[in-house]
Amino acid sequence: MLNFNFYNPTRILFGAGKIAEISQFVPQDARVLVLYGGGSARSTGTLAEVLAALGERTVFEFGGIEPNPSYETLSRAVDMARAERIDYLLAVGGGSVLDGSKFVAAAVPFEGDTWSILEKRGSNITRALPMGAVLTLPATGSEMNSGGVVTRKATHAKLAFSSPLCFPQFSVLDPTKTYTLPPRQIANGLVDAFVHTMEQYLTYPVNGLAQDRFAEGLLQTLIELAPRAMQEGEPDYDNRANLMWTATLALNGLIGAGVPQDWATHMIGHELTALYGIDHARTLAIVLPQVMQARREAKREKLLQYAARVWQITEGSDDERIDAAIARTAQFFESVGIPTRLSAYQLGGEAVDAVVKALTEHGMVKLGEQRAITPEVSRAILEAAL
Amino acid sequence: MLNFNFYNPTRILFGAGKIAEISQFVPQDARVLVLYGGGSARSTGTLAEVLAALGERTVFEFGGIEPNPSYETLSRAVDMARAERIDYLLAVGGGSVLDGSKFVAAAVPFEGDTWSILEKRGSNITRALPMGAVLTLPATGSEMNSGGVVTRKATHAKLAFSSPLCFPQFSVLDPTKTYTLPPRQIANGLVDAFVHTMEQYLTYPVNGLAQDRFAEGLLQTLIELAPRAMQEGEPDYDNRANLMWTATLALNGLIGAGVPQDWATHMIGHELTALYGIDHARTLAIVLPQVMQARREAKREKLLQYAARVWQITEGSDDERIDAAIARTAQFFESVGIPTRLSAYQLGGEAVDAVVKALTEHGMVKLGEQRAITPEVSRAILEAAL
Numbered sequence: 001m002l003n004f005n006f007y008n009p010t011r012i013l014f015g016a017g018k019i020a021e022i023s024q025f026v027p028q029d030a031r032v033l034v035l036y037g038g039g040s041a042r043s044t045g046t047l048a049e050v051l052a053a054l055g056e057r058t059v060f061e062f063g064g065i066e067p068n069p070s071y072e073t074l075s076r077a078v079d080m081a082r083a084e085r086i087d088y089l090l091a092v093g094g095g096s097v098l099d100g101s102k103f104v105a106a107a108v109p110f111e112g113d114t115w116s117i118l119e120k121r122g123s124n125i126t127r128a129l130p131m132g133a134v135l136t137l138p139a140t141g142s143e144m145n146s147g148g149v150v151t152r153k154a155t156h157a158k159l160a161f162s163s164p165l166c167f168p169q170f171s172v173l174d175p176t177k178t179y180t181l182p183p184r185q186i187a188n189g190l191v192d193a194f195v196h197t198m199e200q201y202l203t204y205p206v207n208g209l210a211q212d213r214f215a216e217g218l219l220q221t222l223i224e225l226a227p228r229a230m231q232e233g234e235p236d237y238d239n240r241a242n243l244m245w246t247a248t249l250a251l252n253g254l255i256g257a258g259v260p261q262d263w264a265t266h267m268i269g270h271e272l273t274a275l276y277g278i279d280h281a282r283t284l285a286i287v288l289p290q291v292m293q294a295r296r297e298a299k300r301e302k303l304l305q306y307a308a309r310v311w312q313i314t315e316g317s318d319d320e321r322i323d324a325a326i327a328r329t330a331q332f333f334e335s336v337g338i339p340t341r342l343s344a345y346q347l348g349g350e351a352v353d354a355v356v357k358a359l360t361e362h363g364m365v366k367l368g369e370q371r372a373i374t375p376e377v378s379r380a381i382l383e384a385a386l
Numbered sequence: 387m388l389n390f391n392f393y394n395p396t397r398i399l400f401g402a403g404k405i406a407e408i409s410q411f412v413p414q415d416a417r418v419l420v421l422y423g424g425g426s427a428r429s430t431g432t433l434a435e436v437l438a439a440l441g442e443r444t445v446f447e448f449g450g451i452e453p454n455p456s457y458e459t460l461s462r463a464v465d466m467a468r469a470e471r472i473d474y475l476l477a478v479g480g481g482s483v484l485d486g487s488k489f490v491a492a493a494v495p496f497e498g499d500t501w502s503i504l505e506k507r508g509s510n511i512t513r514a515l516p517m518g519a520v521l522t523l524p525a526t527g528s529e530m531n532s533g534g535v536v537t538r539k540a541t542h543a544k545l546a547f548s549s550p551l552c553f554p555q556f557s558v559l560d561p562t563k564t565y566t567l568p569p570r571q572i573a574n575g576l577v578d579a580f581v582h583t584m585e586q587y588l589t590y591p592v593n594g595l596a597q598d599r600f601a602e603g604l605l606q607t608l609i610e611l612a613p614r615a616m617q618e619g620e621p622d623y624d625n626r627a628n629l630m631w632t633a634t635l636a637l638n639g640l641i642g643a644g645v646p647q648d649w650a651t652h653m654i655g656h657e658l659t660a661l662y663g664i665d666h667a668r669t670l671a672i673v674l675p676q677v678m679q680a681r682r683e684a685k686r687e688k689l690l691q692y693a694a695r696v697w698q699i700t701e702g703s704d705d706e707r708i709d710a711a712i713a714r715t716a717q718f719f720e721s722v723g724i725p726t727r728l729s730a731y732q733l734g735g736e737a738v739d740a741v742v743k744a745l746t747e748h749g750m751v752k753l754g755e756q757r758a759i760t761p762e763v764s765r766a767i768l769e770a771a772l
Contacts, residue, residue, distance in 0.1 A: 001627040003401025008394070014644060015389025207624040209607040210632045217599025224595060238593040241387040245644065246596045254640075258400060258631065 001208045004258040010144045011170040014245065016237070018172045019049045019134060022090075025170045026132060030088035031058045033081050035101045037065045037093040041136065044180050050092055050134055060084050065093065068273055068280070069100030071115065071152040078107045078114060081129070089131035091168070094185075095140025095280075098133050099148030102166040105129040118150055122161030133171040138178060138244040139189035139281065141196060141251025143171035151274055157362065158274040173248065175240035186229050186243070187336035188281035193247040194222050194332070195284040199263050200256035202292065203369040205301050208259040212305070215255045219310045221246050223332060230336050264367035265291050268378055271358040278345055285333035285340050290384040291368075292326045294377060298370055342386050352382040387594045390644040396530045397556040400631065402623070404558045405432075405520060408439045408476075411556045412518060416474035417444045419467050421487045423451045423479040427522065430566050436478055436520055446470050451479065454659055454666070455486030457501065457538040464493045464500060467515070475517035477554070480571075481526025481666075484519050485534030488552040491515040504536055508547030519557040524564060524630040525575035525667065527582060527637025529557035537660055543748065544660040559634065561626035572615050572629065573722035574667035579633040580608050580718070581670040585649050586642035588678065589755040591687050594645040598691070601641045605696045607632050609718060616722050650753035651677050654764055657744040664731055671719035671726050676770040677754075678712045680763060684756055728772050738768040 013021050026032060032054060034047070041047040041063070051059060062077045081089070081104060091101035107114040109127040117125060135143045142148060147162030178186075201215035221242065229239045249255070268291075269283030278286075296303060300322070307313040307325035316324065330340045342351055356379045359365065367373035373381070399407050412418060418440060420433070427433040427449070437445060448463045467475070467490060477487035491514040493500040503511060521529045528534060533548030564572075587601035607628065615625045635641070654677075655669030664672075682689060686708070693699040693711035702710065716726045728737055742765045745751065753759035759767070 001401075001624060001631070003404065005397065005399055005407075007397040011391065011393040012643075013391055015387075018389065021391075207628065209610060209628045210604060210635055213603025213607055214600055214635075217603050218596060221595040221599055238387060241644075242593065242595045245387070249596055249600075257398075258627075 001206055001258045002260070006253060006257045007164065008144060008167065008253055009169075010167045012144065012173060012248070013170060014173045016174055016176050018174050019046075019053050022050070022053045022132060022134070022170065022172060023055060026054065026057065026088055026090070028057065031060070031084065031086050032088045032090055033060045033062055033077070033084070033086040034090045034092060035062045035065055035077060035097055035104065036091075037063070037067075037097045040180065041092050044136075044177070046134065046136060046177055047092060050090065054090070060086065065097045065100045067096045068149075068151045068158065069096045069103070071118070071150050072154070074100050074103050074107070074150060075114065077104045081108045087129060089129050091131060091133040092136065094135070094137025095142045098135070098142035098168070099140070099150065101131055101133070102142070102146075102148040103150050103161070105131045106163060106166060115152070118152075118159040118161055121159070122147070122163040122166070125163035125165055128163065128165040130169050133168040134177070135171055135173050135244070136177045137181060137185055137189065138240075138247040139185075139192040141193070141248055143168060143173065144248050144252040149270065156274040156358070158270045173244050175237055175244050178240045178244065179235040183230060183337070187338055188279055189243055189247055190222055190226050190229065190336055191285050191333055191338050192281040193243075193250040194219060195265060195281070195288050196250040197255065198288060199265060200259060200261050202299055202302050202306060203260040203262050204298065205305070206259055211255055211257065211259045216306075216309045218246055218250050218255065223310070226332065226336050260369040262291075262369045264373045267364045267367050268355065268359065268381065271355045271362070272351075275354055275358060276345065276347065276351065282338055285338045286342055286385050287381065289326055289330040289340055290381040291373075292329065293384060294381050295368065295372070296322055298372065340385070342382070348386060349383075352379060352386070355382055387592055387644045388646070392639060392643045393550065394530060394553065394639055396553045398530065398559060398634070399556060400559045402560055402562050404560050405435045405439050408436070408518060408520070408556065408558060409441060412440065412443065412474055412476070414443065417446070417470065417472050418474045418476055419446045419448055419463070419470070419472040420476045420478060421448045421451060421463060421483055421490065422477075423449070423453075423483045426566065427478045430522075430563070432520065432522060432563055433478060436476065440476075446472065451483045451486045453482045454535075454537045454544065455482045455489070457504070457536050458540070460486050460489050460493070460536060461500065463490045467494045473515060475515050477517060477519040478522065480521070480523025481528045484521070484528035484554070485526070485536065487517055487519070488528070488532075488534040489536050489547070491517045492549060492552060501538070504538075504545040504547055507545070508533070508549040508552070511549035511551055514549065514551040516555050519554040520563070521557055521559050521630070522563045523567060523571055523575065524626075524633040525571075525578040527579070527634055529554060529559065530634045530638040535656065542660045542744070544656045559630045561623055561630050564626045564630065565621040569616060569723070573724055574665055575629055575633055576608055576612050576615065576722055577671050577719055577724050578667040579629070579636040580605060581651060581667070581674050582636040583641065584674060585651060586645060586647050588685055588688050588692060589646040589648050590684065591691070592645055597641055597643065597645045602692075602695045604632055604636050604641065609696070612718065612722050646755040648677075648755045650759045653750045653753050654741065654745065654767065657741045657748070661740055661744060662731065662733065662737065668724055671724045672728055672771050673767065675712055675716040675726055676767040677759075678715065679770060680767050681754065681759070682708055684758065726771070728768070734772060735769075738765060738772070741768055
C-alpha cells in the first residue's frame with residue numbers, strides 16, 4: 001500500500017427533508033450568496049426550500065452558472081460577492097454549480113489575477129469563503145471533495161484545481177431533489193461515478209485490499225443500479241439515494257487513498273468537452289474502453305481482477321477475459337444510452353488531431369499512473385474510438 | 387436507505403515514517419500531554435519518535451493507561467492536565483489509550499462530576515481539548531471516530547460515550563509500529579474489526595447497496611488477510627497496513643451510515659470483559675455466533691446475503707446456507723486462535739447469571755436493531771455459548 005494522507009471534513013446531511021437542517025450550519029449573521037444554475041433550482045422549488053431554511057439571514061442570489069462553468073460567468077459572481085461583502089456561499093445544483101462555487105469561494109479573497117488560481121491548479125489558494133452545498137444532480141462527487149473544474153470560454157481551456165480550503169462545510173444530499181432529472185442526466189451520473197471509480201482502481205496492484213474491495217463494490221452497485229434507474233416509471237427513492245451516495249463515495253478521496261491513480265481518461269475527455277461541448281460523462285464513455293485496451297499490458301493484473309470480481313468473468317485465457325471485461329465495460333455505457341464512439345457525435349479524424357493538439361498545449365503529455373500516455377498514445381486511443 | 391448525517395474530520399496520516407508529520411498539526415505553542423499505556427510505547431522507541439516530532443514544545447507524559455481504561459486512572463490524567471494547564475493531548479497506543487484520552491479531553495474542561503460524562507454517554511460534553519493520536523495496535527477504530535469506552539473498576543461498569551468534539555484532529559497509522567505486537571493482538575484486531583463490521587451489516591435490508599458492498603468488502607479483506615497475518619515469519623508491511631486501514635474503516639461511521647445497526651454483541655461482550663477481564667475481541671467471538679443463531683429469523687435476508695457474498699455459500703436450502711454461514715463465522719474466529727465458547731475461559735452457568743444481571747442493571751434490556759434482545763434472549767445467547 002502507498003503512503004497517504006486522508007482528510008475530508010465535509011458533513012453529509014443525507015435524506016428527504018434534510019435541507020431544513022442547513023440552518024444549524026450556516027452562521028446566523030452570515031451574508032449568504034446562493035449560487036445556482038439554470039432555472040430548474042427555482043422551478044422545482046428547491047431554491048425556495050433553501051431560502052426558507054436560511055430564514056432571516058441576509059441572502060443574495062447568483063443564477064446562471066452553466067454546465068462546465070466558465071471563468072467568465074464565475075468572475076461575475078466573484079464581483080458580486082465582493083461588492084455585497086458576502087461571507088458564506090451556498091451552492092444549489094450539480095457538479096458544475098458546486099465546482100464553480102468552490103472557485104468563487106477561493107477567488108473572492110484572492111489578491112491578484114484570479115485566473116492564476118486555475119493556472120496553478122489551486123496551489124496558491126491561502127483563504128476561501130466557507131461554503132455549503134445542496135446537491136440536485138448526482139454524478140461528480142464535488143459535494144464531498146475539495147476540487148473543481150473551470151473552463152475559460154475564450155480559450156477553450158478546461159482546468160482542474162483543488163485546495164483543502166475548498167471542501168464544502170456541509171452538503172445536503174436529498175434524493176427527492178433528483179426526481180425531476182431527465183434520464184440523460186441519470187445515465188450521465190451512473191457513467192461518471194463508474195469512471196471516477198475506475199480511475200482510482202484500474203492501475204496496478206499495490207496490495208490495497210480494502211481499497212480494491214470498496215472500488216469493486218461501487219462498480220457492482222452501479223451495475224446493479226443502472227437497469228433499475230433507467231427503467232423507472234415513477235422516480236424511486238432508493239434508486240436515487242443509491243446513485244447519490246455511490247457517486248459521492250466514488251470521488252471523496254477514500255477509494256483512492258493509498259493506491260495509484262490514472263485519470264488519463266478524464267484529461268482526454270476534458271478536451272473533448274472543451275472543444276465540442278460533449279457532456280463530461282459522455283466523453284469518459286468514449287475514452288475509457290480504449291484506454292483500457294491501449295494500456296492492457298501495464299494494467300494486466302488489475303484488468304484480470306476487474307474481470308473476475310466485477311463481471312464474474314472466469315472462463316477463457318487471460319487475454320480473452322481481459323477482452324471480455326473491456327467489452328462489458330463499453331456495453332455497460334451503451335446500456336444506459338451513452339455511446340462509446342466519437343462517430344456518434346459526428347466526429348472524425350479532425351477531432352483526433354484537435355484533441356491531441358489541445359492535450360499537448362495544456363501539458364497533458366505524460367498521462368496515466370505510469371505517465372506513459374504520451375500525445376502519440378492519446379492519438380492511438382482516440383483513433384481506436386472513432 | 388435510512389436518513390443519516392455523516393461527519394468525520396479526522397486527518398489520517400498513513401504509512402511508515404508519518405510520525406514526523408505531526409509537527410504540522412500540533413500548534414507550536416501547545417502544552418502537550420502525551421498519554422500512553424504500558425512500557426511498550428517507550429521500549430519500542432515510538433514514544434521517543436513522537437517526542438522528537440514535537441520538538442521544542444512543552445511536553446508532559448502520562449503513562450500507565452491500562453487495557454479497558456479505568457475511570458480511576460484517567461481521573462489522575464485529568465488532574466495532571468488541569469494542574470499543568472495542558473491544551474493538547476497526544477494519545478500513543480491502541481484503542482484503550484485512545485478511548486481513555488478522548489475521555490480525558492472531554493473531562494479536563496468539564497465542570498462538575500466527570501463520571502456524569504459516562505452516565506450521560508457523552509451527551510453533556512460541550513468542550514474538549516484538541517487531541518491527536520499515534521496508533522500502535524489496529525483493532526478498535528478509535529483513531530477515526532468520536533467514541534470511547536471507559537470502565538469504573540470499583541463497580542465493574544463499562545460505559546461507552548461519544549461526542550463530535552472527541553474526534554482526534556489527526557491520527558498517525560504507521561504499520562511498522564505494529565511490528566512488535568504478539569500474534570494474540572493481531573488476532574484480536576482481526577476479530578474486532580470483523581465484528582465491528584458485522585454489527586453494522588447483519589441486520590435487515592434497507593437497500594443500502596454501497597454500504598452492504600463496503601461491509602462485505604471489509605469482511606472479505608479480513609478473511610483474506612487472516613491466514614497471512616497469523617502465519618508471518620517476519621512482520622509484513624502490507625499485512626499490517628491492510629489490517630490497520632481495514633480496522634479503521636470498520637468503525638469510522640462510514641459503513642453504518644444510512645443502515646440499521648445492531649451492537650448487541652458488543653453490549654453483552656462488554657459485560658464479559660468487565661466481569662472476567664476477557665479481551666474485548668475475544669468476548670465478541672463468543673457472543674456473535676450465538677446472536678446470529680438466536681436472531682436468524684429477524685436477520686434472515688442479510689444472513690443469506692452474507693452467506694452468498696462473503697463466504698460464497700450457494701448450495702443447500704436457505705436454512706442450510708444460514709447454518710453454514712454461522713459455522714464459517716465461528717470457524718474464522720477459531721482459525722486465528724480465538725475461542726468461541728465460554729468454557730474456554732472456564733466459565734459456566736454462573737457467568738451467564740452474572741452477565742444477565744449486569745446487563746439488566748445497566749439498562750441493556752432491549753438490545754439489537756429491533757430492540758428485541760431482552761435479558762431472556764441474552765440468557766439464551768450466553769447459554770448457547772457455554
